[in-house]
Amino acid sequence: MESHGVVIVGGGIGGLCAAIALRQAGLDVAVYERTAAWRHAGAGLSLWPNAMRALEALGLAGEVAALGAPWRQTVIHRWDGKVLSRLPVEVLCRELGQPTLVLHRAELMRVLLEALGPDGVFPGAACTGFHREGDGVRIDFADGRQVRGQCLIGADGLHSVVRQQLFPDVRVRYGGRTSWRGIVDVTSTPIPEGEQFEIYGPGARFGICHIGPGASGSKRMYWFLLTAAPEGGCDPEGGHKEAVLSHVRGWMAPVESLVHATPEAEILRTDIHYLAPLPSWGDGPVSLLGDAAHAMVTDMAQGACQAIEDALVLARRLREDTDKVRALRAYESRRRPRTAHVAELSLRAGALRYLRNPLGRWGRDLLMRALPPAVALNQLRPVVAHDFMG
Numbered sequence: 001m002e003s004h005g006v007v008i009v010g011g012g013i014g015g016l017c018a019a020i021a022l023r024q025a026g027l028d029v030a031v032y033e034r035t036a037a038w039r040h041a042g043a044g045l046s047l048w049p050n051a052m053r054a055l056e057a058l059g060l061a062g063e064v065a066a067l068g069a070p071w072r073q074t075v076i077h078r079w080d081g082k083v084l085s086r087l088p089v090e091v092l093c094r095e096l097g098q099p100t101l102v103l104h105r106a107e108l109m110r111v112l113l114e115a116l117g118p119d120g121v122f123p124g125a126a127c128t129g130f131h132r133e134g135d136g137v138r139i140d141f142a143d144g145r146q147v148r149g150q151c152l153i154g155a156d157g158l159h160s161v162v163r164q165q166l167f168p169d170v171r172v173r174y175g176g177r178t179s180w181r182g183i184v185d186v187t188s189t190p191i192p193e194g195e196q197f198e199i200y201g202p203g204a205r206f207g208i209c210h211i212g213p214g215a216s217g218s219k220r221m222y223w224f225l226l227t228a229a230p231e232g233g234c235d236p237e238g239g240h241k242e243a244v245l246s247h248v249r250g251w252m253a254p255v256e257s258l259v260h261a262t263p264e265a266e267i268l269r270t271d272i273h274y275l276a277p278l279p280s281w282g283d284g285p286v287s288l289l290g291d292a293a294h295a296m297v298t299d300m301a302q303g304a305c306q307a308i309e310d311a312l313v314l315a316r317r318l319r320e321d322t323d324k325v326r327a328l329r330a331y332e333s334r335r336r337p338r339t340a341h342v343a344e345l346s347l348r349a350g351a352l353r354y355l356r357n358p359l360g361r362w363g364r365d366l367l368m369r370a371l372p373p374a375v376a377l378n379q380l381r382p383v384v385a386h387d388f389m390g
Helices: 013-024 049-057 063-066 089-096 105-116 160-166 239-248 255-261 304-319 324-350 360-370 373-384
Strands: 002-009 030-031 043-049 073-078 083-087 101-104 125-135 136-141 145-156 173-186 195-201 204-213 221-229 268-274 286-289
Touching: 002 063, 002 101, 013 030, 013 049, 013 073, 013 173, 013 304, 030 145, 043 049, 043 239, 043 304, 043 324, 049 304, 049 373, 063 286, 073 089, 073 160, 083 360, 083 373, 089 373, 101 105, 101 204, 125 145, 125 160, 145 160, 173 239, 173 255, 195 324, 204 239, 204 255, 221 286, 221 304, 239 255, 239 268, 268 286, 268 324, 286 324, 304 324, 324 373
Parallel strands: 002 030, 002 145, 073 195, 145 286
Antiparallel strands: 043 101, 073 083, 125 136, 136 145, 173 221, 173 268, 195 204, 204 221
16 A cells, blocks of 8 residues: 555645645655646636745746736726726735736646656546544545555545545535636737736626737737626527627627637636635544635635645644644644635625626725725735735
């Protein structure tokens, strides 16, 4: 039976960052991922200064920054083009000495996989459960293999097998919204580099930003649409593209043109789910990380950032304490209040973005035009400036 100091189930962003940090701390670690190969799937991903600070600690910030596009300002519009507010993100970046980036998820994954190296990753290993054995844990996989570890970290995402065994009564919750996302190369765009446009319409929010250079000198743009929809719904006969266009026809440029230019096969549809704060994250030599522990709605763009923070704190606690169970409880004690707070802020942020009632939208728009940017920056600052390693 294979044996490791730390076994991580789940090879997403959080699991890979944790493995890199643990290996740099001198611990024996292995990642088991259910998919047979890492696909170049996904769409745009935001990395705020808190995540970039963690990546800097891993020695990867420069390589990651070279692959993405800076996000310096958000300009929020009404669907007809009227500007509602501006958020100068670069103010926080200057304060913290770290950029905010947008890049393709697959490119971040490539950097992480290369940093960890092939000897630390075992693809095609679908975890089916675990069992406590003495002072360690045995992990079972669908192909019949068994692996032993001093401790187990469930980083296996929203529908975590590890979490389900720890907390069988916990269910993910539907956030009430569905997202469509796409990446497309364009030769020109009215959106200046470094800016993200957000457009609010009746019950819907559309975002556009640069995501790094495209092929042959083109510009690569990432867009997303979020709107209220039934859970598990299907798009009409026209497919994802027609579903998106049905929500944004007549909206300001370049919304429709970007959607039209995106190949149907490159548009992703995903229901937005989240977890209510768990009563705990683990038991004995088992704990959780990332979405498995604290999946949150997307309105603060902090999901990946929080998973990366988790990774650094976990590695530090396991490095500093030879009692692995005590180290895991210390990690959870540090991370649970932080992630619960960010998850709650994410839920609140969405409350005003998807209003359908005309009077409610009028009041929101009036408030947004009246509030100075400093108010929004003060609300965001504790999230991205938090000393998660303190």
